[in-house]
Amino acid sequence: MSAPNQVFAYGTYERYKRSQWNFTQWLKDTAERLALRSGTASDASGAVGEAAGASSDKSSTKKKGKEKERILLQDSNASSVASNPAKIHETWITQMENMVTTIVENAGPEDIPDEQINNLRAVVKLRKEAAKFYAGNETAKAQNASHQQIINVFAGVLRRLEDLRSRFRGNGQPPRGTVEKNHITNRFEPLRRPNGNPGSDGKTSSEGEGFTDNAGSTVNNNGPKDNRRLKQQTSKRASGPTSSSTVADDSSSAFVRNEWVDNFHFINKDNQPDPDNDSLDDDMFLYCFFEDFNNVRKYISARWQDYYNGGSVHLNALAVTTNAAFGLFSQMEEVLMAKMQKQRHAQLKYEDIINVLSPRIEAYSPQGDLNEGQQSDKTREDEKKKDWLGLLAYHGLRSFLNNTTPPGETEISRTLTERRPGEDCGIMTGQELQQLTEQLVNKYMLEATATRVLKRIKRPEPTSPKLPGKTYLLSWAEEVLDSKPLGLSEIFSMQLHIDIRVALGHKVGNVFTTMQATGRKVTQTMEKYKKNAKGDCASLSKSLNAWQDCCQKTLLKDMTLGGKNAIFKALDIDVQVPEFVLQKEDPVWAGLLDFGAKLISNDLGDRFASAVPLIEAATYLYCAAKASPIKDDIRLPSWPDMEIFMDTYTSDSVFKLGLLQSPATPFTILSNWEKMMATFVTPALPARSEAIARRERSYEIGIRTSFFNRYSWFGDRKHFNPSQSHLSKQSYLDQVTFRRLLKKDKLLSDANIKRAMEAARKRSAAGGRASEMRPRPGQDLDGEKSVLKPMKIDDEMELKLLDGGVLSLDYFKLWDESVRLLRKVNKAFAEEFSGKLSGVAGVPDCFVVLPMLVAEELRKRATEDPTESEILGRLVDTVKKFLEEELDLHVV
Incomplete structure (x- = not known):
């Protein structure tokens, strides 16, 4: 379907x-x-x-x-x-x-x-x-x-x-x-022989590759950790056999030929007879549903296991992808309910599904004809199937919700002071795993109770704001506490949370440590640069100061203490409330807080640096020095941050055209800066000029915008229309996936992406299906048809932004370095530029004219120094000395 x-x-x-x-x-x-x-x-x-x-x-x-x-x-x-x-x-x-x-x-x-x-x-x-x-x-x-x-x-x-x-x-x-x-x-x-050997498995000479996802497949490979340490098993899942030949891609049939053929009755199309009768089709759908759930579990758990082992997994990408998995579970539930309603079934609950499946799943019961080893094997198989269905998480949640007695001092004290789960799990039996699950569920749900109370304390209205970086799991936990029926997405998300907690073990607190380090860096940066917010940047001073205060409250202080104090007071519990329990126990929330802080700081830095084009001026001087014919004897080192900054502009922007015009000689590049100045320095244009705004069309800036609109919690600023700013569920993931597909489509340029995105959003807002989100015939998600693919795209895009992409760029630092380079160039040409900067603007804004002044000197001396060696030599020497001595960059 x-x-x-x-x-x-x-x-x-x-x-x-x-x-x-x-x-x-x-x-x-x-x-x-x-x-x-x-x-x-x-x-x-x-x-x-x-x-x-x-x-x-x-x-x-x-x-x-x-x-x-x-x-x-x-x-x-x-x-x-x-x-x-x-x-x-x-x-x-x-x-x-x-x-x-x-x-x-x-x-x-x-x-x-x-x-x-x-x-x-x-x-x-x-x-x-x-x-x-x-x-x-x-x-x-x-x-x-x-x-x-x-x-x-x-x-x-x-x-x-x-x-x-x-x-x-x-x-x-x-x-x-x-x-x-x-x-x-x-x-x-x-x-x-319709009834012959109905229980046989029908083996043939060809088992085939089938639908195995990258992390493995089938219920036989899933399961309740099989009495082994769970972290070790998740690692094995990740490194397990992967299908080398998946289902062949028949894109033309999948996307073009949507009608069934003549009178051949096989697929259930328009209520035609089908050997897959409704009951059997429902069984297949339920099996595939749980298969997808476990494929997502294994993929995410394996990624967290890599993080535990010190692999190359980026924390922010991991947190965002895991939260996307929580949201995906909600979509899976919607698909299931739509399927059941289409088959005229009543609205199913998790209990109904289990009641349907349980009689059809072989469950262990002690039998006298089995020896001890056989009984042990059957017990493990039963535990695997329970885990495959998420029964442990369900029983943990149901046990918590059925306890109608308010938690007393003894229970809360024990929960808050007990040994942290996962520190020394070792080899666990099924009963020990169940006890650990209940312990983790109780701790998380008690924390969710505190955030729920906190929300009501701050704003009693039903539309009270979410906590910064709140995960889908935390939101659903609060809704369940508000008497919402326990749904499949809540159970699956809690099961994934348990998998992650056990995989991380004693290193679960490392995520919180990283988050606090980011908070301290952000507050220090805001403290330093809010003083430099002068002239055209003065309007940002208030924003920088407000973000510094917000970051201290959200990353460096425990936001949940107010709710806990209220609960303890209501229950007359005289216990010191520990700080940052939820942030330490929920690595996904801590990772999202860290990621959101980086997004907001990156966006504010972009706005700060874009108020006056000082970085752009430094870029033109740097590129002119690199294009100089005399640099062959000197060799300039590369400036990585500046290279990343240049990539944030599209190739059709005025900024990029000025650098790419052929022939790219120093004089041509510097002369083009005059055209840039005509665009930048115009009273009728806002500080963030049209030329800079065109970066919104670039691939990376578009991806950053999608993430910003989803995970930013500071201020009211959104990059899109306010009616589209509240991105619910997975719409931001749709955008990320769509941008990725458009970028890989050679027929679509960067300039068309924004228009295509807008058309897709309008269609979705109007209640129609956004067909633009589907690849065209012949274009697929890299040939891999898997429920994991959107999350892998999400992961890939985050890594692209974080490792050498726009989110790895510290705009404040690059602005500071650019100003220092401009000062060096101004000093090197002090005699020629004497008095020419006065009246332009205050320092450092006046340095924006330096590329024009250098070009003017080259033009003056063209007749007496045709090779321009003296002026260019000074420019190259200044840039080289700055890169090597100031930035410690060297030619490799």
């Missing part, structure tokens, strides 16, 4: 349905095409030609057979079949076997593409996994019989096609038109 939005467009269920659709579409088209070709083909050659022309009588008989098969393929009795569900499977199997036989008898090597074999192999693999998952008691096996029958048919088709392809690729390729006898005699075996 189609997902509500593009972010969840590649769930396991949709990919399974799409692969099944692609294969059956190909099967029908190929069978009809080969049937026609076999009746009119006259171009046979070699062994194939001999077989086809051995006997005219045989050929005539064969043509009649093909015409008969074509009639069967079209299924003229579709209405009678539809009215008699008992005939659906019989008709479907007959059609399937007729089409496969037609292909086997008439196909050539070019008629069996690998991608369709991969599609079928993936379908068979997933169906087997689901069948094994539901292979529980005898009742479940009986209900699973029809599913097993479909698996057997598909597996037989796969075996026959693979045999055919193997013969084509072998040395002894058989003539076209031959078919093995056992394939003919066994055509209707699944129909004749």
Whole structure:
């Protein structure tokens, strides 16, 4: 089924349905095409030609057979079949076997593409996994019989096609038109024995790659840590086998061919009969739903495990991606509920789903005929399935919510002073893991109680503001405490929180330490540069001062103490309230606070530096020195921060055009600065001039804007229309994904991204589906159709911004360095520039004219010094000395 939005467009269920659709579409088209070709083909050659022309009588008989098969393929009795569900499977199997036989008898090597074999192999693999998952008691096996029958048919088709392809690729390729006898005699075996071995797993010679995501798949590889240390297992999950050949990408079918074919009844389109009856289809959907949940769990847990091991994972990217996973769980829940409502089921709760699944899942009960080792194995398997369903988190939450007695002094004191969970987990039994889960859930929910009370203390209105950087999990926990029904997203998010806490162990507090270090750096920077907010920057002085105060309150002080003090006072608890408990216990929230502080500081720094184009002036001088022909003897070191700053401009901006104009000689570059000044220094333009504002179209600035609008909590400033500024759920992730796809699309330039984004937002705001969010035919998410892909894009974009991107750029520091370079250049040309800066502006704003003055000197001395060596030599020496001595940059 189609997902509500593009972010969840590649769930396991949709990919399974799409692969099944692609294969059956190909099967029908190929069978009809080969049937026609076999009746009119006259171009046979070699062994194939001999077989086809051995006997005219045989050929005539064969043509009649093909015409008969074509009639069967079209299924003229579709209405009678539809009215008699008992005939659906019989008709479907007959059609399937007729089409496969037609292909086997008439196909050539070019008629069996690998991608369709991969599609079928993936379908068979997933169906087997689901069948094994539901292979529980005898009742479940009986209900699973029809599913097993479909698996057997598909597996037989796969075996026959693979045999055919193997013969084509072998040395002894058989003539076209031959078919093995056992394939003919066994055509209707699944129909004749519908109840034979319903509990078997239907294994064939080809298991296939299937839908395994990067972190692994299937319930057998998930589970409750199997009595091992959880951190070690998450690491193994991450390094487990990855499918090297995933489902072949059939983008043209996926995006263009949206209508089903003729009267062939297979996919449930427009209420047509379908061997996947509603009950079976629901079972498959539920299995895929939990498979996606566990794939997300494994991916996120493995990333936190890398962070624990000191890997290259960036904390901010990890926090944002994890919060995106929380939001994705909410979308998954919406998709599930929409599916159930479409099938005319009542609104399901987690308990309802478990009640449906439990009888069909093999659960352990002590049996006298099992030895101790067998009983232990069955117990572990049962624990794995419980963990796969998120039952531990559910029981922990339900236990907390069912405790109607307000927590007393003893319970709160114990919770606040007990050994931190995860410090020395070691090897845990299932019971120990359950106890640890309940302990973590209780601690988190008590903290959520405090933030809920705090929210009401500050603003009793229902629309009270969120805490800075609040995660989806914390918001949902507060809603559950407000008597909201316990939903799937809350349970799944809590389970992921538990996985992360156990993975981090005693290092969970490291995230809080990093957050506080960022808070101290931000406050120091604001203290230093708010004094420099003069002239055109004076309007920012108030903002810098306010952000300094806000950062101290949110990162350096505990925001939750007010709520805790109120709870302790109401319960007459005389205990010293510990500080920063939630920030230390919730690494995702601490990471989002750290990320938000960097975003806000980066944005304020950009605004501060853009008030007067001093960095741009320094850039032109730096680039002119690099372009100087005499630098071959001197060699200038690279200035990394300045290179990053230049990349924030688009190639069509006035700033970039002035640097890229050919020929890029020092005189050309410096002369172009006069054009820049005509744009920058104009009373009619705001301080953030049009030329600078054009950076909003650049790839990285657009990504930063999406994150800023989602994770900034300071002030009222938003980069987009106020009606679009409140980005709920995953809309910011939609934007990040969309920008990434547009950037990779060679047909779309940076200049078109802003218009495309605006069109998508308007369509979404109007209640329509933002079709622009979907890649065009032939363009996919790097060929990987996975529910993890949006999060991987999110992760990739954050790393791009944080490691050598715009968020790694300290605008305040670069502004300071640029001013120092301009002072050096002004001093080097003091004799020539004497009196020319007076009346322009105060220091340092007056330095913006320096590139023009250098260009003027070059123009004056053009006749007496055609090589411009003296002026350029001074400029290059000044820039080189500054880079090496002031910034400690050297040629590598």
